[in-house]
Amino acid sequence: MTTLRVQDVSLALGGRPVLSGVSLTIPSGTRTALVGASGSGKTTLLRLIAGFARPDSGTIALDDTVVSGPHTFLAAHRRGVGYVAQDGALFPHLTVEQNIRFGLTRGSRGSRGSRGSGGSGGSAGSVSTAGSGGSRSAQMAARIREVADLVALPSDLLGRYPHEISGGQQQRVSVARALAPAPKMIVLDEPFSALDTGLREQSRVAVIAALEASNATAVLVTHDQDEALMFGQQIGILAGGRLEQHGSPLSVFDNPSTAEVATFLGDAVFVAGQLRGTSAETAFGSVSLRHQNAGVEAETGGSIRVLLRPDQLTLGQGVAPNGRVTSLSPRGTRLHIEIEAIGSADRVVLTIAAADASYRVGEAVTVVIHGSGVSY
């Protein structure tokens, strides 16, 4: 277990800033999900943490050891950070067992005493170097079975080659290989991106369980908002090389600091409004504001935008209409209904069960807002 501290890290590549002033602390033994648009710097940040690249400025520390700093740079193989690449990066000519064994022989030196902590400066991973070659080999075989179990990889797959197992199993082998030397920290770059929904869910659950069992501090990069919210005990959102926000999934989801962060973590509906103290008047009624973002503290009467989530909007009946249906678009079992406010150009899109829908374009309807919003 290790606490990661990234402090004011910046890096330019090809003359362009890729990361700017990123600071992030990841407590020991916890999982953080990093999300952000393509090109926002997620992979680059993982590479800096793993030691594959060096920041131009700032420091990265594992516990009290600075691994990247103005005068320090600890090479990747000496950091004890496991790395799971986006494509798994298994060796095609090695069996599953040999791939995992590679993690043990070339991986980081483990810090957990139960399996020994390796020889000083050696490359034997966390497997004890004491005793005969035979016992070392037996220890390795036991550790390989142990990590295969951790990621729910059946032992009969150990003798197969990567092309003889499924994509999800390959991803788990890649995670097992990274976990084998009991790294203090593990970084995973979209490890489930190639998988279809069912396999993805299974693999996520197996990998989370494996990380919990091994107590590793973990950072996962993902494009998938559900995955981020499920995996991360902390979530960080990168935008244009800056860490826009980080915190618990609930706090970031409920109080996103920018409209971009709001849309990254789920479907968002923005409604125009006028500020009235701690509420907003909108074309669809009054909404209380649970959070008002700094910089948009418009005076009472000032114009703001209010973030709502789609499930906060329903269509009411028997109340004065406040909108008119402008379009209907089927989405399988759901229906998206676009509604323009009466008396303003504000539009919202609601999602309802297609089976319940009897609406027509042009029809007057009443939009009801439930719960509170966030102002921008």
Ligand SMILES: Nc1ncnc2c1ncn2[C@@H]1O[C@H](COP(=O)(O)OP(=O)(O)OP(=O)(O)O)[C@@H](O)[C@H]1O
């Ligand atoms: N070696 C390099 N030289 C120049 N620019 C680079 C280099 N590596 C990355 N970049 C640029 O840095 C930016 C961040 O890249 P990075 O791969 O970290 O983004 P990302 O958020 O992981 O994107 P994606 O989600 O598409 O994987 C991109 O604009 C990329 O083109």
